[in-house]
Amino acid sequence: MKPAKAGPAAKTKKAPAKPPAKKARRRFGRGSLLLIATLFAASGAIRFGSGIAQAFATDTGAQDAQPVQTAEECISEPGVMLMLKEVQAREKKLREGEQLLSDRSQAIALAEKRIEDRLALLVEAERNLSQTVTMADQAADEDVARLVTVYENMKPKEAAPLFAAMAPDFAAGFLARMRPDASAAVMAALEPQVAYSISVIMAGRNAGAPQE
DSSP: OOOOOHHHHHHHGGGGHEEEHHHHHHHHHHHHHHHHHHHHHHHHHHHHHHHHHHHHHHHHHHHHHHHHHHHHHHHHHHHHHHHHHHHHHHHHHHHHHHHEEEEHHHHHHHHHHOOOOHHHHHHHHHHHHHHHHHHHHHHHHHHHHHHHHHHSSHHHHHHHHHHHHOOOOHHHHHHHOOOHHHHHHHHHHHHHHHHHHHHHHHHHHTTTTOOO
């Protein structure tokens, strides 16, 4: 016995069961897509927030650490340290030069003070010597004047032997100071050669004197 073919009623009963399955699949697919999109959005937001936070933290940390890092680089920089050493060496040389100049200036000032003191002593000694020489010259002139007076008051025959014993220059000096009459009397009492020698010396003393 063959089975009976399904009629329109049987087909009508089986057909409504298919649409709910498709709707469920569509709902499940849409839900999955929405869930995946939500997860992607949340992940992007989290990454974006983390990136901003990290950038902010990096910027803040860089700002906080920048002076220390710059200071360390400046201190540890070989060129800067070499330049600093050169500047310090130049300052040391300048200080040493200034000290040397100061010492030299003090030594020069002390030497000048000593020279001034010695010069003052020399000037005082020269003044004293000049006064002594002047006094000696005055005393000598006074002594010569006394002797001239003595020779003038002597008799020519008594004074002639004294002048003959003197050196011609010395005798000529005394006779030049005596009165003309007294010196003439003494010259007449001297021997002719002695009198001639004294006369030549007396005449030659004024030979080089200017005539005008």
